[in-house]
Amino acid sequence: MLSENEIQQLEDYQYYRLSSDERKAIEQRMKKDPAYKKEAKAYLHLFKSFQVEKLAEDMRKWDEESASPTKVKFFRFSYLAIAASVVLLFSVGGYFFQQNNAEPKIFATYYEAYKPLNMQARGGSEAVNARLIWEAEQLYKAGKYAEAIPLLEDCSKTNCRLMLGISFLEIQKEDRAKAIFQELSQEESISLEKEQIASWYLALTLVKTEEWAAAQKELEQLLRTAEEGYYISQAKALLQEIKAR
Structure with missing residues (x-):
């Protein structure tokens, strides 16, 4: 499982915040480490498909609002729905990543x-x-x-x-x-x-x-x-x- 720092690196890679050398280091690791490559591809596809920062901010707001006893049931359902969406994304992510990633792979x-x-x-x-x-x-x-x-x-x-x-x-x-x-x-x-x-x-x-x-x-x-x-x-x-x- 990737660490928080590794996931942050992948997010920075996706949004081109890294230097050329840092990007190459990630690409070389993906070539040499199949397990890392598998997880990295899934996260890169996740970052590409959704506005992750907005989602995180929404979830933080839900945390605060769910403190109200009358809203616990609703927000529990919201979390389950999000979890289900993420699971679905990862299950089909490999296919879409393979289809959409021909250019980055060859170019890189x-x-x-x-x-x-x-x-x-x-x-x-x-x-x-x-x-x-x-x-x-x-x-x-x-x-x-x-x-x-x-x-x-x-x-x-x-x-x-x-x-x-x-x-x-x-x-x-x-x-x-x-x-x-x-x-x-x-x-x-x-x-x-x-x-x-x-x-x-x-x-x-x-x-x-x-x-x-x-x-x-x-x-x-x-x-x-x-x-x-x-x-x-x-x-x-x-x-x-x-x-x-």
């Missing part, structure tokens, strides 16, 4: 945030914004994506734009991420390697939004343009997994 298997090389200004006009670029990079590397976004939006460097796309992806703004990766993957003025990186993350974004046909098309295009390079081996594996769905 292949996703890793882009790791840029340290960007250093070379002087001249680049030095003017050097401090802001450095701050944006540090926030990004610390997993503080929402804070990094305003600074990254003012930077036109390719690395900044890749980090900006990842930051939007991390805070669940997939449409913004998709637009950035699409633009970069078609931009001829950047290196082929950066085009491949953008194409890879565009495919992952499409997986996350369950646009399977578009994700397959993007991966096939990526593999046609380069037989080796950044993320190519992962792209081949992901393409096979999508085709096997």
